[in-house]
Amino acid sequence: MIQKSFQSLENLKDLDLGDYLPVGFKNAIEYLLSLVSQVNNFVELTIEIFSDLAEEHFKLSNAFICGLINGLIELFEFIFQIISFLIGLDGLVSVGYDDLIKKRYQLEIVENVLNFLFKEVPLLLNVFLDLAKNIKDLNFQELENIFELFKEIFQGSSGKLDNISRYQWAYYSGSIIFEIIVGIVLALLTGGLGNAGKAAGTISQKGSKFLKILGEEFISAITFGASDLLSIFSSLTKAFAKACKNGFRGFIEWIRSLLKRNDKHLDEVLELEEVVIETHKPLKSYNPAEVKHFIKDVNFHNHYGLYDLQVIRLRAKLLNFTLVELQDFVKTGSLMKIKKSSLVKEMEFFAKQKKNKFALQKPKSIKGRHSQRDFDLNNCGGEILNLDWKNIEIFEEGFSIVKSHLERFESVEANRKMIKRLEDIIYGKIKPTDWDKRFYTHEIREYRRYKNLGIEDGVEADYDIWNHTHSSTLEDYKIYELDENRNSILYHPDIKPEDFDY
Amino acid sequence: MENKILKFFFLRKEKGNTYSNLITLDRYLVHVEKDMSCLGLSLREKIRDMIDQNLLSENNEQKYSITPKGLEYLEQHSEE
Numbered sequence: 296m297i298q299k300s301f302q303s304l305e306n307l308k309d310l311d312l313g314d315y316l317p318v319g320f321k322n323a324i325e326y327l328l329s330l331v332s333q334v335n336n337f338v339e340l341t342i343e344i345f346s347d348l349a350e351e352h353f354k355l356s357n358a359f360i361c362g363l364i365n366g367l368i369e370l371f372e373f374i375f376q377i378i379s380f381l382i383g384l385d386g387l388v389s390v391g392y393d394d395l396i397k398k399r400y401q402l403e404i405v406e407n408v409l410n411f412l413f414k415e416v417p418l419l420l421n422v423f424l425d426l427a428k429n430i431k432d433l434n435f436q437e438l439e440n441i442f443e444l445f446k447e448i449f450q451g452s453s454g455k456l457d458n459i460s461r462y463q464w465a466y467y468s469g470s471i472i473f474e475i476i477v478g479i480v481l482a483l484l485t486g487g488l489g490n491a492g493k494a495a496g497t498i499s500q501k502g503s504k505f506l507k508i509l510g511e512e513f514i515s516a517i518t519f520g521a522s523d524l525l526s527i528f529s530s531l532t533k534a535f536a537k538a539c540k541n542g543f544r545g546f547i548e549w550i551r552s553l554l555k556r557n558d559k560h561l562d563e564v565l566e567l568e569e570v571v572i573e574t575h576k577p578l579k580s581y582n583p584a585e586v587k588h589f590i591k592d593v594n595f596h597n598h599y600g601l602y603d604l605q606v607i608r609l610r611a612k613l614l615n616f617t618l619v620e621l622q623d624f625v626k627t628g629s630l631m632k633i634k635k636s637s638l639v640k641e642m643e644f645f646a647k648q649k650k651n652k653f654a655l656q657k658p659k660s661i662k663g664r665h666s667q668r669d670f671d672l673n674n675c676g677g678e679i680l681n682l683d684w685k686n687i688e689i690f691e692e693g694f695s696i697v698k699s700h701l702e703r704f705e706s707v708e709a710n711r712k713m714i715k716r717l718e719d720i721i722y723g724k725i726k727p728t729d730w731d732k733r734f735y736t737h738e739i740r741e742y743r744r745y746k747n748l749g750i751e752d753g754v755e756a757d758y759d760i761w762n763h764t765h766s767s768t769l770e771d772y773k774i775y776e777l778d779e780n781r782n783s784i785l786y787h788p789d790i791k792p793e794d795f796d797y
Numbered sequence: 798m799e800n801k802i803l804k805f806f807f808l809r810k811e812k813g814n815t816y817s818n819l820i821t822l823d824r825y826l827v828h829v830e831k832d833m834s835c836l837g838l839s840l841r842e843k844i845r846d847m848i849d850q851n852l853l854s855e856n857n858e859q860k861y862s863i864t865p866k867g868l869e870y871l872e873q874h875s876e877e
Contacts, residue, residue: 419815660838669837705821709828757859758819762837781831792829796809 334364336418344428358462362469363423369470422539426546478746578612578621585743589618593626595690597788603635610639614646627743630693631682631736640679645747666769666776668762675767676744682771684736689720689727693739700742701754708794709786716787733774737785798835798843801826803852803871806863816860819844 341360345353443493578586586608594604604625607715611621624645630636656673663670672679694717713734719725727735744764750756769776778784805825809817823840826832833842844861847853852867863871 667833669839671838705818707821707824709824758823759838759841761820762823762840766837776827776833777831783828786828790828795825795829796812796814 333417333420337424339708340424342461346741354462355465358465359381359469360423360426362466364469365466366470367419374720404790418533418536422536425539430758577615577617578608579615581618583608586618589622590625593622593629593692595626595629595692596632596688598629599625599635606635607638607642610642614642616642616646621647626692627696627739627746630687630690630696630739631743633680634680637680641680641743641747644677648747648749663766663770665773666766667771668766670763670766671759672767674748674760675685675763676747677760677767679767679770682736682740684733684772684774685729687732687736689717689731689735691721694718694721694733696742697735697738699752700738700745707796707797709790712790713786716789728787730783730785733772734785734787737768737774740771741765744768798832799847799852800871800874801830801832802847803863803867806853806861807868807871808854810863815862816856816863817861822861849862 306460345356535546537548538545587604590604590608599607607625608621611624616624624638624642627633633641658671659673660669661672662668694714697717698714701714704710715730716725716731717735720727720731744767745756745760748756748760748764750760774784774785782788783790802822805822806817812860823836826836826840827833844853847867848855848861850866851864852870853861854864855861
């Protein structure tokens with residue numbers, strides 16, 4: 296039955312993966328196809344192994360394996376619901392293209408979570424296969440003992456599980472491991488309250504009952520996020536795989552130790568270790584072809600040639616950059632047409648800053664030659680570059696950066712109107728003027744400087760930081776904010792004094 | 798300069814925005830008052846002085862508002 300369900304997914308092969316589909320979706324479909332083939336292989340091998348079993352043993356073993364597979368599927372569903380809850384993706388399926396653009400960051404997380412989970416699946420299937428291979432050694436009496444414990448926990452004194460068949464308990468014994476995983480994740484996620492469980496369906500309702508057993512001493516002080524969830528999931532599956540190396544005995548002992556707690560701290564039981572999700576992995580964990588593909592996509596103006604990209608990529612690898620950090624540099628560099636040599640220099644600056652945990656440097660106050668503004672040269676997010684705002688095009692990706700960068704500040708009508716102008720330029724409604732180009736390049740460069748100071752998107756730094764980054768960006772483009780008639784050089788003449796919200 | 802700064806906070810208050818940050822004030826001074834004589838580190842210094850004189854007050858989010866004394870000062874010096 297399981298094989299039949301998965302076989303129907305093979306129709307995915309016939310899907311036209313045209314160029315219109317985002318890369319992330321294509322990857323997800325390719326992973327799904329690979330998953331279908333892995334599950335089919337697993338089921339075929341299991342059928343072969345089970346064919347030698349006596350009828351009663353066969354039925355019980357079959358129920359047990361079905362419990363394992365269904366538990367795994369429910370666990371994945373649970374994980375996606377929690378991830379969705381954590382990153383606020385509710386209702387994504389019904390949104391339009393513009394909303395998808397806005398949700399790009401969340402979509403990247405989902406893509407990375409998918410990649411992560413699909414890498415865990417083969418490990419789990421191998422564990423299941425090992426268990427299936429040892430099915431003849433399965434001591435059903437031992438499994439029954441575990442199930443008795445399981446019943447105690449779930450039903451308390453209600454007696455709901457007393458009248459179920461042997462096949463049903465074999466099924467539940469297969470899925471018990473996933474119930475435990477869900478219980479632990481919920482305990483950590485909710486600080487023991489189980490509120491998030493409401494969003495997670497049947498398995499979490501069962502799982503949340505484990506909170507009572509796991510107790511407050513297991514509640515970790517970690518601030519829970521998507522990567523923490525994956526970290527725990529990964530640790531649990533690895534510990535599960537390790538335990539199952541000793542066959543059913545190991546499987547049963549591990550479950551028993553989890554349920555009994557053995558007075559150990561949760562970290563010891565789970566052997567928690569740091570797991571970093573895909574986008575935060577260092578470059579060296581990717582093959583060069585993958586990285587080339589990712590950075591080619593963000594080289595918007597084709598500003599960097601193949602040789603340039605090669606130099607940038609190798610330097611980023613040497614500096615131990617993550618893929619996202621490298622993409623960010625290539626993206627902003629290409630949008631602002633920063634020379635390769637300057638970009639590499641700034642990447643080195645960023646790496647140094649990161650190593651120093653973005654600590655503030657000894658101040659060096661100067662008056663900007665072009666801007667005539669006082670600012671701190673040592674804390675403005677990098678050296679002054681020689682940039683040109685004239686020969687640029689306004690790109691949607693750049694527009695997203697401008698919009699996201701400005702969202703960190705107090706909302707001002709003048710900025711809203713400039714954003715609207717950039718949007719109209721992208722949709723071809725108006726032609727870009729010099730004011731638009733100056734505003735666009737200024738905001739992207741200022742954004743880059745914020746990044747170089749270790750300030751994440753959406754975080755509003757204080758006036759001093761803004762002044763240092765704003766003034767140094769004016770220096771990058773050799774701009775004084777007022778023209779000879781004392782009119783603004785960054786804001787379009789259509790922007791009125793009252794738009795500055797006084 | 799005190800007048801221009803107080804005028805900004807007064808106008809903001811009239812529009813219902815009691816507190817404002819210095820980035821918005823900076824933009825106002827440049828693009829509305831066309832005055833670039835006191836920005837950045839000097840503006841920060843000036844604001845500190847004005848708080849000491851009780852012309853402005855600061856909340857715990859590094860935002861500022863005009864005080865009754867600031868309003869009085871503005872009224873007295875508005876012709877300058």
